[in-house]
Amino acid sequence: MKKLTAKSSGRCGLLLLPVLVAALLLPLVLHAADTSALRPPKGAKVAIIAFEDLQCSDCAAAEPLLVEASEKYHVPLVRMDFPLPKHDWSFDAHVLARYFDTINNKPGAKGLPLGEQFRRWVYANQDSIKKENLRGMAERFADQHNVPLPENVDPVGRLEKLVRADFEIAQRAGVIHTPTVFVVSLHRRGAPFIEVLDREQLFSMIEELQAAEK
DSSP states (O other): OOOOOOBOOSSSBOOBOOGGGHHHHHHHHHSTTOOTTOOOOTTOSEEEEEEEOTTOHHHHHHHHHHHHHHHHHTOOEEEEEOOOTTOSSHHHHHHHHHHHHTSOOOTTOOSSOHHHHHHHHHHHTGGGOOTTTHHHHHHHHHHHTTOOOOSOSOTTSHHHHHHHHHHHHHHHTTOOBSSEEEEEESSOBOOOEESSOOHHHHHHHHHHHHHHTO
């Protein structure tokens, strides 16, 4: 799999991309803070949109609150792929998550879609995952859910394109840190939470946007 490469510093943040992926920076330069693509999914009036990196410790820390907020207010949690180039297994993990997205639960099975289960599982096991054992960990997850995991999960690069498409949306929106979380409605977008979530502010923003959409 091709990787996004860059020099970065700080916590879960991205600073500069080299020439090989300079094209991804162009939207950021030309359309800084263009959040027009951030909208609730069809059928929802309000949503939480989280730009995440599966290897980011701040994302793992934010995960329980995002899930709580989504369940408490019955709003979708839309996960956007933003694997930071400084992380050595994140990009591959996002492609694997996209693969599990393609596998439907068995008829009559209860629970979350498999891709969502995998993302939550990665965050819960983040400290145990390394570049060298990511494939083995993913195989363990697949075995636990009785699903196949082919040697090449993305033979034509379609899943990589989906990850990169999210990355480009993040660039246009001016996202450089993970997690960056937006609460959006059909007509409004709240100021983003960057790296750290405040429970009261997050809940208050959701309530405000829900009230405005009634």
